[in-house]
Amino acid sequence: MTGRILVVDDVATNRIVMKVKLSVAYYEVIQADCGEDALRKAKSERPDLILLDVLMPDMSGVTVCEKLKADPDTADIPVILITAMADKDSKMKGLEKGADDFLTKPVDEIALLARVRSLLRARDTQRELRLREETCAELGFAEGATAFEGPGRIALVAPDGPTAVVWKHALEGKRAGKVEIVPREHALAEFGTRDAPDVFVISADLASRNDGLRLLSDLRSRPVTRHAATLMILPSGDAERAAIALDLGAGDILYEPLDADELAVRIKTQLRRKRQSDRLRSTVDAGLELAVTDSLTGLHNRRYALHHLDRMLAHRGTSIAVMMLDLDFFKEVNDRHGHAAGDSVLAVVAKRLRAQLRSMDLVARIGGEEFLVAIPDADRTRALEVAERLRLAVGSTPIMVATGAEPISVTMSVGIALSQESEDSAKAILKRADQALYDSKSEGRNLVTMATASAA
Template identity: 40%
Template sequence: MRIKLASAYYDVIQASNGTEALSIIDSEDPDLVMAGHTLSDMTGETFCQKIKASETGRDRPVLLIMPASDRAALVSALRCGADQVLFDTVSDPLLFSQVRALIRGQYISGQSFLQDNSGPEFGFSEPTTPFLSTLRIAIVADDRSLARQWQNDLRLPQQYKLSNHTPRSLMRDIEMRGAPDILMVGIDGQIPECGLQLLAAFCANSRSASTKVLAVITAGEDAVAAEALDLGANDVLLNGFTREEAEETMLRLTRLARRKHLADSMHSTVRNGLRAALIDPLTGLYNRRYAFPHLQKMAEEAAKASDPLAVMVADIDHFKQINDQHGHVAGDEILRRVTKRMAACLPGDALLARLGGEEFLIATPSTPGSEARQIARRLCDTIGNAPFNLPGATALIPVTISIGLSLGGGRTAQQTTSAMQLLEQADRALYGAKSDGRNQVMFSRPAA
């Protein structure tokens, strides 16, 4: 087996028994673990249980090789945590396809990323929840009565919602409801073309990229199963599905459900992390990490189209006094409410971001000077003309803002002004507004 895998360009580490293998797994962090069903110091099932019991090995794929076609032993191994079980008579094409599918699933699920970057500093310190939320399982076969029979024979917990389809009705259902979480697709091993074409089309569809696929091969050979795996199936059920094989099928579906849950959790965590990196948590506005590149893009688009671009820097006047007199909780609430008032005054295509503290960046595309003046003045009036009534405050809290404004782009512009130049001009104008008494709009010299 080592020679076979090495000839296929896999880096293989060999262990003489289960205990040595467990030690190697801890130190080498392999992408896949393969083991015989019987080891010199423990059974393959015990070996699987030991790997799955560890925090780092719980979701590491494990492939067991059995010496004989024993379905009861296969089900027992799956129950003990094996991700895949093959018999020693397996053909090389199916063996390599299974190895590729298991390693591919490891990376697609993101589990390798989580293992390498799971420290608290990355925000991944929470333990993985064992709860699997409601999952949609679609069963599809050329003969819909067969799909209905499979659905009736499966006895899955309530968090699984099953539906049966023909290939055509599956595509209609995806158009209406989106892709299922798990697809169980029947492939006739004697006439596999239709089933394989459906599998290929489904796996190539971007809308179903996160769906886990179990291919059910009826009366087929290893070559059909190998092709199904290479087309994108995550797992295969050889020799079809009958009521007698219901437990094996349910174990495989449960494994795919867990992989789906892990992938969704990782994607959600990464998405939330990216959002946290770009969004100010107090106001919900974009922060400067997002605002500066976006402002540069707006400036480039304005220059290309010869459209005017207005850039403003707004600052809450005497904000330190608000914090000192009313407390930081009140100050935070003022920031949130000022944000809402400003957002209500701006056009839909405007950029509103918090630069830090009590300072905000505003950019409005296709805005000539007269319109920019009106927007800036309206912002000042909206904030300054209505004091804030905060819970627990003994009196209304008056708040005003000062705004520095710069203008770029436009057909009459003598030269292209970069985003940073516009921002610097607006910042200097803001300083002038502050020095000249606050609660006003000051224009940069090029904009005056």
């Protein structure tokens, strides 16, 4: 099954019809016949989505939706309200109480399944981000800072100027956010990360039919606008293209003629979800950065380095030079100048190493005063050349650790191993590089030594 859906309706026939439609698409269906039953099963069964009839004998679907959203255990479950009434008041109440959509009976099967797919995808993304956030928190990583959130930026991409002006006027006073008109030809301009709109409102048809759908696809493919929310405007009753828009990644759809109140509510909902995802993503990114970064030097740590080196070695056809680097007599630096000075030396050494390498090269602190460097597409000559450059960059200039303090001179020994076809893991090549480093130390330190090839 691809998802568990709770169908709530007091009429058994309606539940059966809905179950048949959903079962054909391989969804598991749970049934409830009233509001109280829906609340119990939502809490105990934890469905992925709820289809909720508005008119029920014990309480309205809107009230059930409100209770679901007020309970932390069920607040994140998407809700689609279904009713035989198409009046604006019922729809607005449902949307304002947290419903994700509002469908009118008889429910169009194409529109229903498209909306279900869209909401389940969004639900899965939220769950994954939340799980990663919890993992980061359990590992003790700091949460990302909560930035001040001003009004959201809303970009209107209409088929023509007059229509765009009508849309903008309709949103004025609705507190939906800062609204701007964006011509179609500028919509794919390279927005700066701070300038990218939070929500795009796009007509399905712009200069030509389906031009808006193509624009949606382009926006979703670009890093700067990939996480922007998108609301697609379609001709009345165009369920087929609504399904296409949702499958392309639109967060919501709305049909013409536009209702200003509904548009504003849906924009606010999209903005709220977008910001929640941004916060989760920021926290996860910060946690992952902490998980793979050495806090003292800013270089990658041992965990990341070994995993990344394994991935580099997995790409056959390219020679990799792996270097183990170790500062000579570093204990004497700590004993003579103190551990704070020793930390400053390590931070400067890290900067010097990084300055000599390309962005594609791997450099990591793997413990104490020991570093690892991996260079793809490097033969013996290039490996020796880079290693000598690194050794000189560290040892040729004394390090100033504090104003007025005595400069500290350090040297570095290096061991190199070139990847071999017979080696398929970081452990194997590191063993040879580590032996070469030991040879450099044994021969007097401040030297570069190339490892011999291992036996096949």
